[in-house]
Amino acid sequence: MPLPEPPSRYQLAVLILFQEIRSLLVAPALWVMLIIVSLLVGYSFIQAVDLFSQASRTALSFPDMASGMSPLEGIFVPTFGAYYLTQTLLMPFVAIRLIGLDKQNGTLKLLLQLPLSPLTLCGLKITAMGLVWLTSLIPAFSTILLWQYWGGHLSAPEITTLLAGHGLYSLTVISIAMFAATISDSLPTAAMFCLAVTLGSWVIDFAASGQSGILKVLGSVSLTGMLRQFENGLLATNYIISFLSLASLFFLLTVIWLHPGYQLFSKMGKSFITILLLGFVVSSASFTPRYLDVTENRRHSFSPAETRALKKVQKQLTITIHLDPQDSRLLDMENNILAKLRRSLPQLRIEYKQSRQKGLFSASEDDNYGIMEYEYDGQHEQSYSNSKNEILPIIYKLAGLQVVSDSLPTYQGHPHIVNATGSRWWFYIFLPLLFLCAGIYGRKGIW
Amino acid sequence: MNKGSSNHDLSVIGMTKTFGTYKALSDVSFDVFPGEILGLIGPNGSGKSTLLECITGLLPTESGTIMWQGKALSLRKRKQVLWYQPDDILPFVDQRTSTTLSFFQRMHGVKKNDLDHLVDRLELFPILNKPLSALSKGYRRRVLLAIALLSKQPLLMLDEPFDGFDLRQSLAVMELLREYRKDRTMILSIHQLSEAEKICDRFLLLDQGKLLAIGTLDELRIQKDLNADASLEEVFLAIT
Numbered sequence: 001m002p003l004p005e006p007p008s009r010y011q012l013a014v015l016i017l018f019q020e021i022r023s024l025l026v027a028p029a030l031w032v033m034l035i036i037v038s039l040l041v042g043y044s045f046i047q048a049v050d051l052f053s054q055a056s057r058t059a060l061s062f063p064d065m066a067s068g069m070s071p072l073e074g075i076f077v078p079t080f081g082a083y084y085l086t087q088t089l090l091m092p093f094v095a096i097r098l099i100g101l102d103k104q105n106g107t108l109k110l111l112l113q114l115p116l117s118p119l120t121l122c123g124l125k126i127t128a129m130g131l132v133w134l135t136s137l138i139p140a141f142s143t144i145l146l147w148q149y150w151g152g153h154l155s156a157p158e159i160t161t162l163l164a165g166h167g168l169y170s171l172t173v174i175s176i177a178m179f180a181a182t183i184s185d186s187l188p189t190a191a192m193f194c195l196a197v198t199l200g201s202w203v204i205d206f207a208a209s210g211q212s213g214i215l216k217v218l219g220s221v222s223l224t225g226m227l228r229q230f231e232n233g234l235l236a237t238n239y240i241i242s243f244l245s246l247a248s249l250f251f252l253l254t255v256i257w258l259h260p261g262y263q264l265f266s267k268m269g270k271s272f273i274t275i276l277l278l279g280f281v282v283s284s285a286s287f288t289p290r291y292l293d294v295t296e297n298r299r300h301s302f303s304p305a306e307t308r309a310l311k312k313v314q315k316q317l318t319i320t321i322h323l324d325p326q327d328s329r330l331l332d333m334e335n336n337i338l339a340k341l342r343r344s345l346p347q348l349r350i351e352y353k354q355s356r357q358k359g360l361f362s363a364s365e366d367d368n369y370g371i372m373e374y375e376y377d378g379q380h381e382q383s384y385s386n387s388k389n390e391i392l393p394i395i396y397k398l399a400g401l402q403v404v405s406d407s408l409p410t411y412q413g414h415p416h417i418v419n420a421t422g423s424r425w426w427f428y429i430f431l432p433l434l435f436l437c438a439g440i441y442g443r444k445g446i447w
Numbered sequence: 448m449n450k451g452s453s454n455h456d457l458s459v460i461g462m463t464k465t466f467g468t469y470k471a472l473s474d475v476s477f478d479v480f481p482g483e484i485l486g487l488i489g490p491n492g493s494g495k496s497t498l499l500e501c502i503t504g505l506l507p508t509e510s511g512t513i514m515w516q517g518k519a520l521s522l523r524k525r526k527q528v529l530w531y532q533p534d535d536i537l538p539f540v541d542q543r544t545s546t547t548l549s550f551f552q553r554m555h556g557v558k559k560n561d562l563d564h565l566v567d568r569l570e571l572f573p574i575l576n577k578p579l580s581a582l583s584k585g586y587r588r589r590v591l592l593a594i595a596l597l598s599k600q601p602l603l604m605l606d607e608p609f610d611g612f613d614l615r616q617s618l619a620v621m622e623l624l625r626e627y628r629k630d631r632t633m634i635l636s637i638h639q640l641s642e643a644e645k646i647c648d649r650f651l652l653l654d655q656g657k658l659l660a661i662g663t664l665d666e667l668r669i670q671k672d673l674n675a676d677a678s679l680e681e682v683f684l685a686i687t
Contacts (some may be wrong), residue, residue, distance in 0.1 A: 015553055015554060022539075023539060045680045106535065110538055110551075114526065161621065260507075261503075443541075
């Protein structure tokens with residue numbers, strides 16, 4: 001008997017993609033999430049605009065203060081913070097359905113008999129989720145359009161980077177949710193697994209703030225820590241690759257563990273190889289990072305003249321810091337100087353001496369407390385300053401460099417006064433009602 | 448038993464499956480002839496569903512080979528050769544029944560007329576706009592049967608196809624299966640022996656994962672020295 005000619009792979013893929021999208025659209029969890037997104041984003045946006053407007057009133061009277069008025073930091077990072085919440089706490093419940101529900105009701109047993117590989121099937125599922133995720137951006141795009149309509153300033157590179165960060169974060173959470181559903185016997189167990197990863201990541205990031213050593217490293221590579229780089233307007237290849245690798249890892253583990261017909265040791269072997277390969281990719285990326293500061297005020301970069309000069313410091317510069325990790329001077333120095341030096345200097349070594357203060361105003365047990373030592377090519381300098389204006393000249397002096405400052409225009413800031421209360425109707429009434437109606441429509445199986 | 452020869456559609460050779468220390472299938476070997484309906488008979492927990500899932504490749508086995516027309520069947524190739532319809536599933540449970548049926552119709556490259564014919568035969572028209580989750584058990588079984596019969600693979604394996612049907616409905620389903628058996632081989636896992644006797648050509652008796660007997664009803668009667676009018680139920684009791 002001749003075997004039947006199956007429909008083309010493309011036709012099958014399109015059919016399954018639409019079926020997966022329909023499965024997500026009929027799920028009440030999606031529409032509940034969208035309603036909550038709308039309310040949270042609206043609340044965050046209105047609050048942020050209100051605070052920004054109050055600060056702008058002062059800044060317009062005192063122009064020196066205007067340079068601190070960045071719409072990215074003042075409006076959009078807090079507004080997108082609502083997305084972070086929903087991506088962390090709610091999206092797993094939607095994404096878990098992609099595989100969890102199919103496993104629970106037996107659909108997966110039929111899908112796995114179709115002439116498509118588990119890789120294609122998972123690819124179609126994550127594509128469907130990605131397309132549905134785009135609908136959750138309606139409130140976000142509303143805030144961008146409203147801000148522009150009100151005459152507020154927008155920086156496309158900053159907003160794009162922020163969106164890219166949330167996109168990569170969502171992709172990773174979706175992959176984790178799919179893997180959790182694949183290896184779990186029930187939807188609640190999968191949800192707990194996924195939340196353990198996303199909330200655990202947040203806890204690590206929280207615990208790592210102001211810490212040093214391994215905790216600090218863990219905090220910087222946690223999902224929340226990686227997202228913060230995008231929120232800060234810094235595009236770093238190592239973070240992009242880490243996000244993509246993490247998402248790929250969980251996606252590929254889903255593919256490996258999805259089909260119940262393969263032997264356990266075969267799945268474990270493939271998983272081990274996948275972890276090794278992606279681990280190699282991430283570590284390679286972390287050795288040769290490339291950075292792009294997309295902020296308008298270039299707060300992650302030195303001036304071009306300073307950057308050019310620092311590139312000429314070819315030998316190893318060692319900075320020894322005698323400060324407690326919790327000391328505000330060190331925290332300030334980390335953000336304003338050390339992070340920039342790490343990105344600018346080819347060879348930099350920073351040592352933290354574990355000295356401590358007894359109390360807030362008491363003297364330190366260590367006589368060297370507060371000193372920053374600089375060693376370069378056998379020369380030694382030290383200073384108590386954590387200011388860029390003192391530290392950079394020390395480095396130039398040690399390296400024997402003469403630097404002529406660029407005459408760059410200073411960032412003027414974008415103070416803007418807006419009354420956002422009118423947008424409440426859109427975020428609190430219209431959008432939630434729209435999502436509610438769509439959910440009811442979908443519940444009737446009309447999609 | 449003529450293992451692996453090409454005058455059989457399907458040959459299962461030495462299939463063993465364990466769950467931890469429990470042996471669900473123990474060195475099961477049998478052949479299925481082209482165009483026949485083979486009934487898997489056995490008490491609950493005898494390994495019927497496990498056997499079907501192992502043949503489909505949805506469960507890994509410790510040992511065993513599956514052959515189709517004399518050639519070993521890889522997991523990928525099985526998708527072209529066989530379709531297995533599990534018993535207790537609710538595919539795309541929240542979607543309209545018509546959407547689900549239409550999905551499988553297009554997935555298998557079947558004409559719309561064929562789907563309409565099945566809808567007509569299984570009297571599904573009244574529930575087409577309802578989701579599977581809102582249907583009674585009887586309707587759910589009919590929808591599952593429709594999905595199974597939409598498949599085009601030459602070997603169709605159905606797990607408990609008569610479960611949830613009354614006598615009249617069971618007879619109608621049997622008639623439908625006979626209609627669709629043209630050019631197809633079927634393996635039906637059935638625990639109602641009276642239904643199995645009416646539709647199956649041969650019977651495979653499983654108990655505690657072991658193959659106890661295989662053959663036509665007459666062959667099984669002779670094997671156990673039973674009268675020529677002994678029912679499958681009597682044969683089953685004699686063997687187990």
